[in-house]
Amino acid sequence: xxxxxxxxxxxxxxxxxxxxxxxxxxxxxxxxxxxxxxxxxxxxxxxxxxxxxxxxxxxxxxxxxxxxxxxxxxxxxxxxxxxxxxxxxxxxxxxxxxxxxxxxxxxxxxxxxxxxxxxxxxxxxxxxxxxxxxxxxxxxxxxxxxxxxxxxxxxxxxxxxxxxxxxxxxxxxxxxxxxxxxxxxxxxxxxxxxxxxxxxxxxxxxxxxxxxxxxxxxxxxxxxxxxxxxxxxxxxxxxxxxxxxxxxxxxxxxxxxxxxxxxxxxxxxxxxxxxxxxxxxxxxxxxxxxxxxxxxxxxxxxxxxxxxxx
Amino acid sequence: xxxxxxxxxxxxxxxxxxxxxxxxxxxxxxxxxxxxxxxxxxxxxxxxxxxxxxxxxxxxxxxxxxxxxxxxxxxxxxxxxxxxxxxxxxxxxxxxxxxxxxxxxxxxxxxxxxxxxxxxxxxxxxxxxxxxxxxxxxxxxxxxxxxxxxxxxxxxxxxxxxxxxxxxxxxxxxxxxxxxxxxxxxxxxxxxxxxxxxxxxxxxxxxxxxxxxxxxxxxxxxxxxxxxxxxxxxxxxxxxxxxxxxxxxxxxxxxxxxxxxxxxxxxxxxxxxxxxxxxxxxxxxxxxxxxxxxxxxxxxxxxxxxxxxx
Numbered sequence: 001x002x003x004x005x006x007x008x009x010x011x012x013x014x015x016x017x018x019x020x021x022x023x024x025x026x027x028x029x030x031x032x033x034x035x036x037x038x039x040x041x042x043x044x045x046x047x048x049x050x051x052x053x054x055x056x057x058x059x060x061x062x063x064x065x066x067x068x069x070x071x072x073x074x075x076x077x078x079x080x081x082x083x084x085x086x087x088x089x090x091x092x093x094x095x096x097x098x099x100x101x102x103x104x105x106x107x108x109x110x111x112x113x114x115x116x117x118x119x120x121x122x123x124x125x126x127x128x129x130x131x132x133x134x135x136x137x138x139x140x141x142x143x144x145x146x147x148x149x150x151x152x153x154x155x156x157x158x159x160x161x162x163x164x165x166x167x168x169x170x171x172x173x174x175x176x177x178x179x180x181x182x183x184x185x186x187x188x189x190x191x192x193x194x195x196x197x198x199x200x201x202x203x204x205x206x207x208x209x210x211x212x213x214x215x216x217x218x219x220x221x222x223x224x225x226x227x228x229x230x231x232x233x234x235x236x237x238x239x240x241x242x243x244x245x246x247x248x249x250x251x252x253x254x255x256x257x258x259x260x261x262x263x264x265x266x267x268x269x270x271x272x273x274x275x276x277x278x279x280x281x282x283x284x285x286x287x288x289x290x291x292x293x294x295x296x297x298x299x300x301x302x303x304x305x306x307x308x309x310x
Numbered sequence: 311x312x313x314x315x316x317x318x319x320x321x322x323x324x325x326x327x328x329x330x331x332x333x334x335x336x337x338x339x340x341x342x343x344x345x346x347x348x349x350x351x352x353x354x355x356x357x358x359x360x361x362x363x364x365x366x367x368x369x370x371x372x373x374x375x376x377x378x379x380x381x382x383x384x385x386x387x388x389x390x391x392x393x394x395x396x397x398x399x400x401x402x403x404x405x406x407x408x409x410x411x412x413x414x415x416x417x418x419x420x421x422x423x424x425x426x427x428x429x430x431x432x433x434x435x436x437x438x439x440x441x442x443x444x445x446x447x448x449x450x451x452x453x454x455x456x457x458x459x460x461x462x463x464x465x466x467x468x469x470x471x472x473x474x475x476x477x478x479x480x481x482x483x484x485x486x487x488x489x490x491x492x493x494x495x496x497x498x499x500x501x502x503x504x505x506x507x508x509x510x511x512x513x514x515x516x517x518x519x520x521x522x523x524x525x526x527x528x529x530x531x532x533x534x535x536x537x538x539x540x541x542x543x544x545x546x547x548x549x550x551x552x553x554x555x556x557x558x559x560x561x562x563x564x565x566x567x568x569x570x571x572x573x574x575x576x577x578x579x580x581x582x583x584x585x586x587x588x589x590x591x592x593x594x595x596x597x598x599x600x601x602x603x604x605x606x607x608x609x610x611x612x613x614x615x616x617x618x619x620x
Contacts, residue, residue: 050415050571075385079414079571104389105360110434112422123461124420151433258568261360261389 025216025244030306038298039290040215040247041281042192043068044095045165047077049105051259051271055252055278057083060090062282064290065252067299069095069163072148073107073126081155091299093161093192094152096145096180098136098168100126105262111147116140130168141169142179149187161300163192174203181207190304192247194218213307216244221277223268230276231285238289245298252278335526335554340616348608349600350525350557351591352502353378354405355475357387359415361569361581365562365588367393370400372592374600375562377609379405379473382458383417383436391465401609403471403502404462406455406490408446408478410436415572421457426450440478451479452489459497471610473502484513491517500614502557504528523617526554531587533578540586541595548599555608562588 027036043056047070059065070080070092084092098119100106106125109116113124118137121127130136152159162184164170169180170193184191194215198205208214219237221230234248253259253274263270280286290297337346353366357380369375380390380402394402408429410416416435419426423434428447431437440446462469472494474480479490480503494501504525508515518524529547531540544558563569563584573580590596600607 050568054567054571075415075417078416082414104392105385106388107385112424114422114425123464124457147434154433254567256568257364257564257566258360261364 026214026303027216027244030303035243037241037243037293037295038245039241039295040067040245040298040300040303041065042247042249043252044163044249045071045251045253046092046095047071047074047080049074049253049259049262050076050079051256051262052076052251052253052274053079053083055254055274059252059278059282060087064286064297065250065281066297067091067093067160069093069161070152070157070159071095071097071165072152073097073110075107077151078155081152081157084158085156088158089301091160091301092157093163093189093300094148094157094159095163095165096148096169097165098126098141098144099129099166101128101166102262103128103265109144109147110151111140111144116144119144130172136172136176138175138179141176142183145180145183149183159187159189160304161190161192162187170197170204171201174207177201177204178207181212190300190307194247213303215247217242217246218249219246220249227272227276231280231283234280235285235289238293238295241293241295245303248281250277250281252281254278336524336613337526337554340613345553347551347553347603347605348555349551349605350377350555350608350610351375352557352559353562354473354559355381355561355563356402356405357381357384357390359384359563359569359572360386360389361566361572362386362561362563362584363389363393365564365584369562369588369592370397374596374607375560375591376607377401377403377470379403379471380462380467380469381405381407381475382462383407383420385417387461388465391462391467394468395466398468399611401470401611402467403473403499403610404458404467404469405473405475406458406479407475408436408451408454409439409476411438411476412572413438413575419454419457420461421450421454426454429454440482446482446486448485448489451486452493455490455493459493469499470614471500471502472497480507480514481511484517487511487514488517491522500610500617504557523613525557527552527556528559529556530559537582537586541590541593544590545595545599548603548605551603551605555613558591560587560591562591564588 027038028034041064043059043065045052046056046068053076056068070077072094084090108125109119113120118135118140119126164180169176181191190213193204194217196217221233225233251269251274253271255271255275259271259274337348338344351374353375355362356366356378363386366378380387382404394400418435419429423430428445428450429436474490479486491501500523503514504527506527531543535543561579561584563581565581565585569581569584577583
């Protein structure tokens with residue numbers, strides 16, 4: 001056996017071990033048996049409207065939605081802060097919010113508007129959307145994130161994680177992601193990221209360190225799924241679930257007057273959409289497929305505890 | 311006839327003419343026949359919740375509620391701004407707002423929070439209430455009022471009048487009233503005041519000038535009236551209505567999930583209260599008593615036009 005051949009074999013072995021390592025799931029690293037399938041059933045947008053709060057509180061009580069995050073700048077945040085204080089074991093993160101995406105119902109920053117001019121429109125609300133080329137000042141983002149966290153803490157919320165409303169802080173470049181990550185590290189909070197995003201947004205992986213919790217996968221429904229295929233979409237995702245920790249990012253809400261009025265300019269993530277999410281994730285069908293597929297529920301609180309114990 | 315007696319007679323005559331003048335109603339001065347009874351049926355708090363907006367829009371369409379004012383800092387203000395633009399003849403004022411009086415649902419200033427520190431609590435919302443001795447800085451009040459008017463104008467609202475949420479700017483001393491009046495004069499807008507308040511708040515009369523529109527009376531229901539006496543209270547008020555211009559300050563809304571949740575900490579001005587107001591002022595009973603008592607509806611728009619024509 002000549003040296004070059006040995007080197008080539010070693011190289012191949014090394015390559016495999018690297019692949020092996022990167023294929024190792026968060027669940028493996030947290031000590032779950034190989035192949036364990038864990039999901040966080042995570043409700044987004046709490047605090048935005050009462051219809052979303054009420055549906056989330058009901059689903060949390062039923063137990064099949066086990067995690068959620070709160071929009072601090074929104075007018076119904078105090079209702080959720082009150083609930084969080086009364087339910088200190090609930091798994092609530094902060095849904096860091098930099099947009100006010102609806103038309104008839106809007107909100108603005110927690111920081112003083114004159115301190116975050118790049119984040120607000122001419123009427124003082126967060127931008128409805130970020131136009132291409134919109135300059136969002138990362139220093140102002142940091143100020144606003146800190147203001148949101150400070151208000152939540154002052155109002156008695158003890159968040160278990162941070163995530164980003166409309167993924168603005170995830171999918172808009174390294175600079176904004178790094179702001180979020182820096183603030184998260186300072187507060188010793190995990191940020192919701194998963195490996196599936198690394199190919200499209202390589203700066204995520206570049207910025208994250210060995211101390212960060214990285215989920216394996218995300219499942220979230222998109223406007224392309226027609227209403228009558230809602231349950232089928234989720235059932236298929238659950239049947240095909242890969243091992244590791246998957247966050248189901250869902251948007252439960254009640255299809256009532258308030259939510260219909262607040263979201264009436266477009267059906268995506270609207271009132272009927274949110275009712276469908278509520279209906280599926282509180283259904284017997286959902287409970288049954290979890291049992292059938294041996295899928296376990298896990299929360300951010302448990303992930304953090306397990307990661308700290310390692 | 312000696313001189314002193316003549317002087318005394320003159321004095322008595324002068325006194326009577328003054329009394330006559332002060333008893334002259336706004337309606338008289340606007341050229342309505344003596345004894346005319348005019349009412350503005352004015353819905354407060356539009357913009358605060360969707361349930362209030364929806365009820366007001368319905369009642370305005372039915373025609374028996376003919377005037378309203380909008381809370382610019384509130385999250386549902388954009389819905390009313392949109393409606394106001396689509397209904398340019400509607401009689402909308404601005405309900406200048408300096409408090410956020412509920413518990414589970416809150417809002418803050420339009421001006422940058424750091425510019426109006428005396429108006430906000432430790433979480434950046436308007437104070438829930440003004441405690442006795444709370445120092446409310448008039449300069450900050452002025453800044454905030456200007457910010458509210460500027461946002462309303464920028465969003466296409468053309469207000470016909472200004473009034474004050476919870477009467478904060480009316481009943482908290484001359485300094486705050488003068489701020490409101492100064493801003494109102496600058497924008498050439500009338501301020502809702504009426505003669506009935508002058509005895510308790512003499513600075514109102516002292517600050518108002520001959521160019522100001524001063525209503526004659528106000529009718530508003532109070533928590534002392536039990537729910538089953540609601541219609542009776544209003545019917546009695548309408549039967550005993552005095553000549554002149556009376557504003558019925560009412561709070562219509564729909565007793566639905568949103569409003570029940572937003573107002574659940576106390577029944578006063580709560581969801582059921584607002585439903586009762588909606589029900590009475592859109593009832594046949596209300597229409598009939600107006601006809602029976604020969605009471606005419608008038609709006610701020612008409613008052614301003616009539617006053618300008620004088």
